[in-house]
Amino acid sequence: MIKTIRYNKNTALDEIFPRSQFEYEDINKKVREIIEDVKANGDKALYKYSEMFDVKLESLTVSSEEIEEAYDRIDEEFKEVLLAAAGNIRKFHEKQVRNNFFTNGKDGVLLGQIINPIEKAGIYIPGGTASYPSTVLMNVIPAKIAGVEEIILVSPPNKEGSIEDSILAAAKIAGADRIFKIGGAQSIAALSYGTETIPKVYKITGPGNIYVAMAKKMVYGEVDIDMVAGPSEILVIADENAVPENVAADLLSQAEHDRLAASVLVTTSEEIAEKVKNELVKQLERLPREETAKESLKNNGRIIITETIDEAVKISNEIAPEHLELCVNDPFSILGKIKNAGSIFLGNNTPEALGDYFAGPNHTLPTSGTAKFSSPLSVDDFIKKSSVIYYTKEALEKVKDKIICFAEKEGLNAHAESVRIRFEGGKK
Ligand SMILES: NC(=O)c1ccc[n+]([C@@H]2O[C@H](COP(=O)([O-])OP(=O)(O)OC[C@H]3O[C@@H](n4cnc5c(N)ncnc54)[C@H](O)[C@@H]3O)[C@@H](O)[C@H]2O)c1
Numbered sequence: 525m526i527k528t529i530r531y532n533k534n535t536a537l538d539e540i541f542p543r544s545q546f547e548y549e550d551i552n553k554k555v556r557e558i559i560e561d562v563k564a565n566g567d568k569a570l571y572k573y574s575e576m577f578d579v580k581l582e583s584l585t586v587s588s589e590e591i592e593e594a595y596d597r598i599d600e601e602f603k604e605v606l607l608a609a610a611g612n613i614r615k616f617h618e619k620q621v622r623n624n625f626f627t628n629g630k631d632g633v634l635l636g637q638i639i640n641p642i643e644k645a646g647i648y649i650p651g652g653t654a655s656y657p658s659t660v661l662m663n664v665i666p667a668k669i670a671g672v673e674e675i676i677l678v679s680p681p682n683k684e685g686s687i688e689d690s691i692l693a694a695a696k697i698a699g700a701d702r703i704f705k706i707g708g709a710q711s712i713a714a715l716s717y718g719t720e721t722i723p724k725v726y727k728i729t730g731p732g733n734i735y736v737a738m739a740k741k742m743v744y745g746e747v748d749i750d751m752v753a754g755p756s757e758i759l760v761i762a763d764e765n766a767v768p769e770n771v772a773a774d775l776l777s778q779a780e781h782d783r784l785a786a787s788v789l790v791t792t793s794e795e796i797a798e799k800v801k802n803e804l805v806k807q808l809e810r811l812p813r814e815e816t817a818k819e820s821l822k823n824n825g826r827i828i829i830t831e832t833i834d835e836a837v838k839i840s841n842e843i844a845p846e847h848l849e850l851c852v853n854d855p856f857s858i859l860g861k862i863k864n865a866g867s868i869f870l871g872n873n874t875p876e877a878l879g880d881y882f883a884g885p886n887h888t889l890p891t892s893g894t895a896k897f898s899s900p901l902s903v904d905d906f907i908k909k910s911s912v913i914y915y916t917k918e919a920l921e922k923v924k925d926k927i928i929c930f931a932e933k934e935g936l937n938a939h940a941e942s943v944r945i946r947f948e949g950g951k952k
């Protein structure tokens with residue numbers, strides 16, 4: 525069910541953990557066709573794909589009455605949980621806010637950087653095999669803090685043709701502006717090109733399955749995207765102090781997301797490796813999503829045994845997991861060696877699920893090794909910067925010859941002339 529590998533210095537890292545390339549080429553082709561179809565045929569294509577993959581729809585729009593009714597229907601206990609989680613997420617993300625800055629301008633030169641929110645953002649909330657109100661909070665709250673004017677949320681409808689109450693309630697709490705019942709690659713195409721019903725946005729954020737992740741990759745350039753946040757991943761580094769029951773439970777917490785999710789244990793302890801393996805079998809049986817988790821462990825599950833924690837860290841840095849748990853005696857002592865990971869969880873009492881729902885940092889994180897070059901979703905994803913430059917004539921005169929020299933070296937005489945003309949009336 526899960527492969528065990530003994531690492532030694534000669535083992536190639538791509539032998540240890542080749543992320544499953546399962547059906548990727550076929551999916552790629554299919555996603556491209558869906559995007560082209562939506563681009564050409566708008567809503568008509570959306571209704572067609574919704575019927576094909578999800579459910580036949582009468583309308584794509586969720587009305588504000590439907591949102592209010594859903595909010596009223598959810599139970600009080602869950603409402604309080606949503607509000608408390610939203611509070612933690614807001615508090616954490618408010619620390620990410622950047623300010624404009626300007627130089628003092630005393631020398632006749634004023635330089636600065638001003639921040640503007642992205643005006644329209646589209647947020648994808650997965651909904652195919654599970655419902656993710658937590659992802660609503662994680663995406664909408666940073667957009668709201670950044671000051672995005674129009675937040676458009678899309679999510680696939682359930683079999684009854686509606687969006688779960690919990691998603692709509694979370695959207696109301698977080699402050700989404702409009703909600704549409706459409707999922708998959710077709711919804712990403714709709715947000716990228718616009719249709720009769722769905723507005724085109726400037727940036728799309730939010731995680732999803734392989735169809736969604738590939739579609740986001742393909743529309744990048746037409747719109748901006750946050751990252752490739754695909755099937756979930758967890759890597760646990762464990763020494764002999766780890767608790768096998770906890771480690772197994774945490775590995776399964778991500779395996780249950782998707783048959784292409786990845787759960788990896790890297791440990792220096794043979795005993796922990798064996799015990800975690802046995803625990804996985806035991807705990808799997810109790811899971812309602814047993815089949816998904818089992819398939820995920822088969823596709824992308826690994827137990828890797830190393831000699832040292834440094835080797836474990838090296839492997840982890842190479843895999844660059846979405847979530848990394850450090851279940852070792854002194855997790856803080858190895859934190860400084862971690863180079864590539866979306867979110868890092870320290871010690872035996874910090875389960876990954878704490879980050880998924882409640883602690884405050886974002887759970888939309890880079891997957892598939894992209895933590896080597898990208899970061900968790902943040903307020904930064906919903907802003908953009910403009911530079912500001914102001915010179916007085918005296919200040920420009922001091923540097924004019926240098927600019928003219930530079931422009932002429934590049935053979936761009938119109939550039940040189942645009943500076944010269946301000947001092948010599950355009951004559952050489
Ligand atoms: N990284 C994160 O922050 C994060 C957070 C939550 C969930 N996730 C991930 O999001 C994903 C959710 O996946 P999901 O499937 O439950 O929901 P989803 O909403 O991502 O995907 C459902 C959609 O996939 C499309 N689809 C399904 N089968 C298809 C097919 N055969 N051909 C074309 N399109 C098809 C349908 O349009 C459907 O609406 C999981 O991989 C989970 O790990 C990631």
Ligand SMILES: N[C@H](CO)Cc1c[nH]c[nH+]1
Pocket residue numbers: 656658659755756757778846880887888889
């Ligand atoms: N673990 C997911 C990110 O990979 C986020 C999530 C939402 N709900 C439960 N988990």
Ligand SMILES: [Zn+2]
Pocket residue numbers: 756777778781880
């Ligand atoms: Zn999760």
